[in-house]
Amino acid sequence: MSNPALSNNPALNGKTLSADELRRIYDQPAAQTQRPGIDVPASEASSGGIQHPPVAPSDKPMTYENTISKTILLFVIVLAFGAIGWQLPELAFPAAIGGLVLGLVNAFKKQPSVPLIVLYAVFQGVFLGGISGVFESQWSGIVSQAIIGTLAVFAVVLVLFRSGKVRTSPKLNKIFMVSIFGYLAFSLVNVVLMLTGVNDDPWGLRSGWLGLAIGAFAVLLASYSLVMDFELIQNGVQNRVPEKWAWSAAFGLMVTLIWLYVEILRILAILRGSD
DSSP: OOOHHHHTSTTTTTOOOOHHHHHHHHTOOOSEEEETTEEEEHHHHHHSSOOOOOOOTTOOBOOHHHHHHHHHHHHHHHHHHHHHHHHOGGGHHHHHHHHHHHHHHHHHOSSOOHHHHHHHHHHHHHHHHHHHHHHHHHSTTHHHHHHHHHHHHHHHHHHHHHTTSOOOOHHHHHHHHHHHHHHHHHHHHHHHHHHTTSOOSTTTTSOHHHHHHHHHHHHHHHHHHHHHHHHHHHHHHHTTOBTTHHHHHHHHHHHHHHHHHHHHHHHHHHHHHTO
């Protein structure tokens, strides 16, 4: 889901900022704002139409290219450690706990931490590999179906976003946040009921048609979260924030895609379990 480390950053959350404001945010020297081939004084840049923030000479700006490369790197790590989880499914539960803790730490850090983001990918890889191996042993081909479904949703949302047909709005963001808290509350209650033996169904309250409806609702939430991630990345690139924020962008995308994959995997398991 959308990363608070990104959405709480003024340069990434859609606000229009002047070059001087961006200098203050990133504590960069207010020397000059660059236009290709032309040096423009900072005062002129902030008062005119030039809104390029002051990326320090030693820094690179966040771009789509370096954001994509970091995202790919993180998913390579997930796949590599997923192979370990596949062979040792008993590690899935402790890895899930570790991933949850690291996810929360990364989400609320004011500055991105590359080691913690990479470590999150490691834990999530072991977790995903473990549960994927278990599901595959029960329903052959279900993992490939879930991967295809995840990629399909990602591609559709990206195409719609690039075409301008889907965008976030303050009203939808509020509905999204309320829905997320409701979904998390339901999931917590469901886990407690399953652990205490009150409900001995393998899916708890998430079985049958109710489970499918909740799964479809979660996929819709994850899809909207992707739109939020895309907008935050677009804002970061347009505002030319320092490259380090590309790591937070890659982390946000990874969180959303992992959530989406798990939900689709669960939906497929419920469908195939009822055959």
